[in-house]
Amino acid sequence: MILQTTLATPLGLFTLAADEAGLCALLLPAEKATPKPTTREVAANSHPLLAEAANQLLAYLSGRLLVFDLPLSIHGTxxxxxxxxxxxxxxxxxxxxxxxxxxxxxxxxxxxxxxxxxxxxxxxxxxxxxxxxxxxxxxxxxxxxxxxxxxxxxxxxxxxxxxxxxx
Incomplete structure (x- = not known):
């Protein structure tokens, strides 16, 4: 199951998604999330990893964070x-x-x-x-x-x- 949330930032609405292994997507405001049957929309503060990812993204965008420290779940060739x-x-x-x-x-x-x-x-x-x-x-x-x-x-x-x- 992938949990997904949207986050309002000074640069627009970002989409964050996490699976059981870590953060698996961060979509920029211009990018559209492709709905999947295994994705569930949740509030960021209802999931510890999404809450931390949201906090770190906001800190980055305000110039207070230089390096992200999150478990990642990235899949590719x-x-x-x-x-x-x-x-x-x-x-x-x-x-x-x-x-x-x-x-x-x-x-x-x-x-x-x-x-x-x-x-x-x-x-x-x-x-x-x-x-x-x-x-x-x-x-x-x-x-x-x-x-x-x-x-x-x-x-x-x-x-x-x-x-x-x-x-």
């Missing part, structure tokens, strides 16, 4: 899993190009495949595919739309700048 693990290694406030990430997992010729795996990422923000950019830093594809991607990158940049000024 071995290649997708490899890309998602590399996405988790991109530090907060930094970006990598598709080519750079592809090079880390076997060669620049895999850049398109990296893009496909990033697009299939079920846990946007938690697995930070918004930190993946095109050559020269150009913003390219993002499930939540390019304005959302830019907003997330700006949030991280501004949070790091504020932290440095206060240090």
């Amino acid at each position: 071995p290649f997708q899993q490899q890309v998602w693990q590399e996405l988790l290694r991109i530090p907060y406030g930094q970006t990598r190009t598709y080519g750079e990430l592809a090079e880390r997992i076997g060669g620049r010729n895999k850049a398109r495949a990296v893009g496909g795996a990033a697009h299939a990422n079920p846990l946007a923000i938690v697995i930070p595919c918004h930190r993946l950019v095109g050559g020269g830093g150009k913003l390219t594809g993002f499930g939540g739309g390019l304005p959302m991607k830019q907003a997330l990158l700006n949030l991280e940049h501004n949070t790091l700048n504020a932290t440095r000024k206060n240090a």
Whole structure:
């Protein structure tokens, strides 16, 4: 059984879903959840993991959380899993190009495949595919739309700048 909830944030309504193993989906406001017979809508505070995921997402969006600490239940091909693990290694406030990430997992010729795996990422923000950019830093594809991607990158940049000024 997958439990799902919606969360109102300053950037719109997000959808969070969890199964018995961990958080399995975080959908951005522009993304639509596909209803499944095994999915049940619940209040976030009625499920400990969904409540914690909601708290961490709100903390991230307010600049108070730099790294998520949640049990994840992600399902994909071995290649997708490899890309998602590399996405988790991109530090907060930094970006990598598709080519750079592809090079880390076997060669620049895999850049398109990296893009496909990033697009299939079920846990946007938690697995930070918004930190993946095109050559020269150009913003390219993002499930939540390019304005959302830019907003997330700006949030991280501004949070790091504020932290440095206060240090």
